[in-house]
Amino acid sequence: MVKRNVRSIISRGAIAIAAIVCSSCEPEVPSVGFLETVWVPPAEKVEVHSLGQGETFGGLLYGAVDANEQDEVLRAFQNYADPRRLRERTNVVLRYRAGTNKLRSVDVAVSKDRTVRLTRVDDGWGSRLVETPIFVDTVYATGEISETFWGSVVNNVDLVEMTFEDRNLLIDRLDNVFQWQMDFSRQIREGDSYRFVFEREVRPDGSMRDGKLLAAEFVNLGVPYHAIYFDPNGDGYGSYFDLDGESVRRAFLLKPLSYRRISGRFSSGRRHPILNTIRAHRGIDYAASIGTPVMATSDGVIIHRGPKGSFGNTVEIRHSNGWVTRYAHLNGFNGDVNLGTRVRQSDVIGYVGMTGLATGPHLHYEMLQNGRHQDPLAVDLPSGDPVPADDMTRWRAEMSGRYELLETIRGQSPLRTFEAEAGDGRASGGPQQGEGA
Numbered sequence: 001m002v003k004r005n006v007r008s009i010i011s012r013g014a015i016a017i018a019a020i021v022c023s024s025c026e027p028e029v030p031s032v033g034f035l036e037t038v039w040v041p042p043a044e045k046v047e048v049h050s051l052g053q054g055e056t057f058g059g060l061l062y063g064a065v066d067a068n069e070q071d072e073v074l075r076a077f078q079n080y081a082d083p084r085r086l087r088e089r090t091n092v093v094l095r096y097r098a099g100t101n102k103l104r105s106v107d108v109a110v111s112k113d114r115t116v117r118l119t120r121v122d123d124g125w126g127s128r129l130v131e132t133p134i135f136v137d138t139v140y141a142t143g144e145i146s147e148t149f150w151g152s153v154v155n156n157v158d159l160v161e162m163t164f165e166d167r168n169l170l171i172d173r174l175d176n177v178f179q180w181q182m183d184f185s186r187q188i189r190e191g192d193s194y195r196f197v198f199e200r201e202v203r204p205d206g207s208m209r210d211g212k213l214l215a216a217e218f219v220n221l222g223v224p225y226h227a228i229y230f231d232p233n234g235d236g237y238g239s240y241f242d243l244d245g246e247s248v249r250r251a252f253l254l255k256p257l258s259y260r261r262i263s264g265r266f267s268s269g270r271r272h273p274i275l276n277t278i279r280a281h282r283g284i285d286y287a288a289s290i291g292t293p294v295m296a297t298s299d300g301v302i303i304h305r306g307p308k309g310s311f312g313n314t315v316e317i318r319h320s321n322g323w324v325t326r327y328a329h330l331n332g333f334n335g336d337v338n339l340g341t342r343v344r345q346s347d348v349i350g351y352v353g354m355t356g357l358a359t360g361p362h363l364h365y366e367m368l369q370n371g372r373h374q375d376p377l378a379v380d381l382p383s384g385d386p387v388p389a390d391d392m393t394r395w396r397a398e399m400s401g402r403y404e405l406l407e408t409i410r411g412q413s414p415l416r417t418f419e420a421e422a423g424d425g426r427a428s429g430g431p432q433q434g435e436g437a
Helices: 002-024 057-061 067-077 149-154 164-178 389-407
Strands: 044-050 091-097 103-109 114-121 124-131 135-144 193-202 208-220 223-230 239-241 261-264 267-271 278-281 284-287 293-295 300-307 313-318 323-333 348-352 362-369 372-374 416-418 431-433
Touching (some): 135 149, 149 193, 164 193, 193 389, 313 348
Antiparallel strands (some): 114 124, 135 193, 193 208, 208 223, 300 313, 313 323, 323 348, 416 431
């Protein structure tokens, strides 16, 4: 037994030595050396054009194809878009076969997300719609207000990779979600804070095609407000609820415009800027540029659309429970809004102007209940429908997961605890404000 072990050790040693010797005897790998650079002509010639003022797609094709082909190209294009409605600065790419002046394809960017691709086929020209590819990512951000909410979000270092336009769009999304809890133009205070999780669809150029706020928290004067996205029907048209499953929506919007400055408040007596007399101001004035969209603050029926004395162009909407809202000094009306038209909350009904007695562009907004004026900034608005009882189990699971995403963001907020007790109460199963918050 010992002799066999010794032979085995000697044998393995000999194999190892042979391997070392043989490795040093391996032939060198031949090298082909460096090859000279070979110039290859492009497979096609590409021309990129941008429609100028008054220039048409058909005019751009003139000279690229003959008159018969021009008609064929335009007919193929009409399968997806109207060539007469292309805007100035629309990008058009012409591709020719290499070494010839024969047009082989045309790309027309009809929007940031859609391109009509026209290609030469056996019997003329064909077309297809090409969707801009996107990827989905999630943005986490937190901040503290030093001066304005707008400035805090636009200058937030967490959002440095987003374009300026997308940051403005994000502000609008936050404003739309929290518009029933607070008015970002008047209630924000220095030291208020926010944090949110935002899922977005991103184009190859870094711009955002669409986005959805998954969870958000805003702390105003130490009081936290929450909005968690939930889609009970799974159809992509979900809504936002607080941590107790109550809807953040109200029967009325707090204001009929996106994030805007208040230039005049409700008052029983103020000096009129034009008439120079003391008279009641029974509404709220919102300063905004001409053409800014004006939204219906609640579902209702149009009962007035047209001039109305010193109010200028005015829309009035009758709502349930004796409510009427008035929107004055409009520059124009939405073409789909007429007397008797039924509108829904957030529908655009007109555009900011300065018709009637107005010193500058703004919207004058009033609320009346049973004929009596109410201060729009002081009305206690009823809430919308809560999470359906049948969906509470799924809601708690999704809400908890999305709230935990908020908790991963740096920065502190008022103390919260998680209650996992069973029962029907809406306070159970979700983060709650703890004592001393």
